[in-house]
Each structure stands twice: as structure tokens, then as C-alpha cells.
Amino acid sequence: VKITGVATRSFPAAAGCMVALQSDEGISGVGVSRRDPHGDLERFVDEVLVGEDPRAVTGLWQRMLTASARGVSGGLESEVLAVLDVALWDLKAKSHDEPLWKTLGGTRPRVKAHAGDCPSAASDADLVRWYGTFVRDYGITGAKLRASQDRDADLRRIEMMQRLLEAHTAEPVLMIDADERWSPKESVGRMRELEERFDLTWVEAPAARWDFLGHKRVSNGIRSAVCAGGRLDTLGSFLPHLHHHALDVVQIDTGRMGITAALQVADAAYGFELPVALCASPGNFDAHLAAVLPYCMSMEILDPVPIQGTFTTDVRIQEGWAVAGDRPGNGLASAA
């Protein structure tokens, strides 16, 4: 199998773009990025990937990193490299005629799912609708709230979220997303106040993404776990966090890391006995990856099904789990 070129298709409605790597055998590998690729994607693919065998995913990831660092085609952003890696893995799985989870070596293609942040500007009514849908239609038992400037509103909204989940489970999993907007000490203060009333599983991004000392301070100061890493885009950038035991849950965004580097980070985290959480992914295709991670805790869901008319997925959210299907590849396909 040889790579012959690349094509893209934008979805203005969903603020996304499908990237397809074509091969000489008629199959193409796809990935979806959250926005249109910046930089000269076609030239980069021509110089770095065309003529290569897509089954060499690990080697090609190294090749892309090196080429991008050397500035081939001006260098591509990590998010573009990531979607190319996802497309390569899709091609590899399709060339085996098997679902990605099986190509990766996974046994059970399912992972615990939690509801992601309700868009923060939403009213209380929007919030009830958002989490209510997850609970009613998808059996979700865990949910995350993005903290706001209004501390009383946050207390009220966590309670609403908790009540909604309690309709479905006696043990709701509650999480707070600080979204890098607090200083470490502010995180400790805010979390201690919340922890007086709620049992919280984790606080996400309670310090700037690179501030491993800050994350460690927060973790030492609160009961909840510190979950971060979702804004990091290289294996090396996880090193200080892991080495200094700054995180309790290692969060990975395949939209920034691709699959190859995500697997590497997950193995490193496993060495530290740390669970891994996955950020929301297009069509929730990360369920394929989760099946093979040795210590995967939960996967974030923002869209249980993709927006109509964009693309389709074979990952279903049911009874609180994300379950990958058996379609060859990562299950993502352009909608007709």
C-alpha cells in the first residue's frame, strides 16, 4: 500500500474538517480535525508521506515530527500532524480489513463515558437540557461542569447536575473543569469550598498547562484528583508532569497528539500507575483507542452523535459506555 495524496472537506456547520489520505489501492484513511488545517498541507504530504506505506505508522509519526521541526512546508501545527496520524491508523486498519480497536490489539471496544462541559454561557435551563439528555438517552453517570466566575452559580449548578445524574445512578461522578483560568492557590481555595458540599472526582486543568509545580500544589491541597494534560501536544511535554508526580489523572487529546503519541503517553502513565482520561474526539472515535490503553478511566463526550450532514461514526454511546463498532478502520466516514 502506498500513499498517493491528501484531500480535505470542511464542515462549516460543525467547525471541522475531514482529512483523507488516499492510497494506490483505492482505500483512503480519514481523520477529522476541529478546524481547517493551517499551513501547506498538500505540500507537506507530498514531501513527507506520498510514496510511503501507511502501515508504517510509528515510523511515519517520527518522520512527520522531524520534517515539521525542520520546517518542511513551513512546519505544520501539532493538530494537523495529529489528524494525519489518525488518518494513517485508519488506513492501516482498513488495509487489514478490521476495526481500528482490533488493529491496535484491543479486546473490549468500550470505555466509560462522561458528559463534557455544558457550553458555559448556557442558562440553567440549557444546563438541565444538556446533562438531562446525556442521562436519559445515553445512560451517562458522570459529568463535568466548567467553572465560572460566579461561585454561587457553580454551587447551584453542580447540585443540579448531581440531581440529574442521581436519576440514573446512586454514585454520580462529578467533575469540575477549571480550564486553566485559576492560579494554583485559587484552585485550592475554590476546590476546598466545593469539596465541603460535594464529592468531586477530579478538577481539570487547575493550573496553566505547563505548570507542573502548580498542578502538584493543587493536588497536595485538595481531596479530588488533578486531571490535566489535554492541552499538551508532545510526549516530551508530559515528562515534567509525570516525573514530578504532578497529575493524578493523565488526560490525552488525540486531536493534538494523534494516536501514536497518545499510545506512548499512555504507556508512560502506566509506568506511574496513573489512569488515563481521553478528551472528546470527533465522532467519539477515541473509543477504539481506549480499548487498548492499559489504564483508561473515562472518555469525554460532547456530541453523542455527530452533527447531521457532516460525518458519521460507528461509536455508539449506550448505558454510560462508548462502544466502538466493527466497521473497518476508525469508523469515521463522510456523510452523504
Add this chain to the structure above:
Amino acid sequence: VKITGYRSEVYLMKMDRAVGDANLPEGVDLLPGSILYLETDENITGISLGFGGGAVKMLFPAIEGADPREAAGLWIRMNDWLHKAGNRGEGNAALSAIDIALWDLKAKIAGQPVWRLLGARQGRVKAYASGLDYCLSDEELFAFYRRMAEQGIDSGKLKVGLDLKVDLRRLGLMREALSIASARPQLMIDSNEYWSPKQAVRYIRQLEERFDLLWVEEPARRWDYDGLRLVSQQVSAAVATAENVNSLADVYPLIANQAVDVLNVSALHSGVTGCRQIANMAHAYDLPVSMMNCQANFMAQLAAALPNHTMMEVVDPGREHCLKFSSRIEAGHIELGNAPGFGIEVDETRLAALQANPPVGKGRFPFPRREGAGRYLVPPAQGEVPWKRGRDPQP
């Protein structure tokens, strides 16, 4: 595809020459061998070479009926299966053997060599020569490294630890033998945990007055991260270790405490899956890994796919009498070819013959630790090694 059964064959092999280190300088030429066959409902058989032995029976229920393409998930299941017993000793050997046979199956089902399945761009791995040579005479030592250099190998690792003067002389011989492959051969030494940390520092520094060493292997005990780090800080050479710990869980303290500069990994590091976990964690720390020697160099299939792999150890003492394989050494590299799976087949007739008539020779199972280790040097006695023949009245 479903796993339906297994067959395990054990045998004794006699190598073409003896191998020895600081712990057993007189060497052995007998080795126990074991071959695991994992059978499926589609007539494809997965093979693994190693030390699987009897404990496979305990683990087999964890994978019976499963699809071998789910190898990484099945590794987790086996690791969980061993939770209380621990992924160590015989359990580890069995887990490793099964995992390798699963990857062999997965690759054969895909009709690809393992290196391609694992995502490597080339089935090619840089090799270094390792004589396991404390039992060789100076002439044999030179001949071994010269033969390797003739195949383009420009790096060598010498067994050392018991006699500084002799080790200096033999390092010079190794360098000279390799000098036809490179003007600056890369030199490594291995003392197999014979020294205490400070003893290692003294010894290595004296070697370093005359030789530039790439790495020193196992200069302190396998678990002693304080001692290994001390050596690394006090000598120029890198510290290589980890061959005698078997999983990521056991490697973790070495990495996290910055006690290791190069990680020696092998099939016994919990198979392909476990070995890759270790390599990935090392990669996060920007540490290289080096695959250890094995029959037919089959683990080069994984090494080819590891982004942080440096060189693989090649010994070539003749351990493949009942195996058929297509990999070869060319221009200093192991060339793996395109045979599916690990590219290994068993010559059943020769295996049966070995089992019916076990060879006779020198063997020590399990391999011991030498007197004085960690406390004081006990140099070989007269006649214990060919390089110390004593004052034999020769004409």
C-alpha cells in the same frame, strides 16, 4: 480467528561455542530451550521462542477462545490473571511467551512481518557484537569480533569485572578487531552485577583512562537505583541496565530515579506488549533502549518499530539448530525480510532428535552469581579460563 489450544516443547541445545561472564567465567555451552505453539481454528499457528515452560498451563485459560489479534488487550488480561502471584519468575516467562506467540499470530493473520504490523518503516536494526566472552581465549576473542566486523558491525561489548589488567588488554583486542569496520569502534563493557557501586566507579574509571566507553552494563545490582545513579554520575560512560527486571512496574523505579541511561530490554520484559510499554516510558524520558540477544535475533522485529531503539545485541553462538529463519546480518544491521510473523519456523525432525538424544556438555541451570560479588574480586583460578592457563611448562 480463535485460539483453540497450545503445545509446548522443551529441549536442551548445545551451542557451537561456550559463553561466559564474570559470574561464570569458565562458561557454559548447554542452554535450555522452549518453543510455544499457539493453535487456532484457522490452521495458523503462533510460535514463540524462549523459556515459556510449564507455567503456560496456568495462563492459557485467560486466552482460550480469544481472538489473537487482540494481543494488547489479552496482555492486560494475563497481567490481571497474575495479580496476586505477580508478573515475575515462571509466570512472567509464560506471559512473555504467550504474548509473543499472539503477536506472531496477529502478524501472520495480517500476512505481514511483525515489524510492519508494529508500524516500522524498515525491517532493519543496527547491531552490536557481544561475545559473552569471558570464557574465550584472547585468540578466540579477537576472531569473534573480527568475524563480526567483517559483517560491518562496528560496536562491541566485552565481559569484564574480575581482572583489571586482563580486561584492559582484551578491550584493546576487541577494539583492534572491530577497527576494520570503523576508525572509532564503539566499546561497551558488562560486569553482570559483580561489583558494588563504588567498586564499579573505581574499576570503570581506570578503564576509562585508556578507553572511551559507550556504556557499562549492570555495574550495580538490578534494583539498586541509588547505586546505579551513583555510578552514572561518577563515570563518563552511560549506565545500561534492566535485563533482569521483567516489567514496566519493575523498571519504573530505575527510570523515575534517573538510575539508567540505556535500558536493556528483551522478550522476557513481558513480551512484545510489555517491552513496548517500557520503551515508550523510556521515550518520554528521552532514554534509548537496546534489545538483548535472542535466538535468530527474532526480537529485532520489535526493535525495528521502537523510535528510541539504539542497537541490538548480536551474539550468534549457534542456538538455531532446530530453527529455520530468514533474517541475516548485512552491513552491520539485522535485515529482517518480509516473512510473516516473526519469520521463524521449527525443524520438527531436528527438534525431535534433540529431545530424543539430549546433548552433553557444560550447563548450569539456573545461572549462578559468583563468590565475592559485591564485596571483593575473586579473579579466575589457574586453568579456570583459557586466558589464565598458569605456568604450564610449554615447550
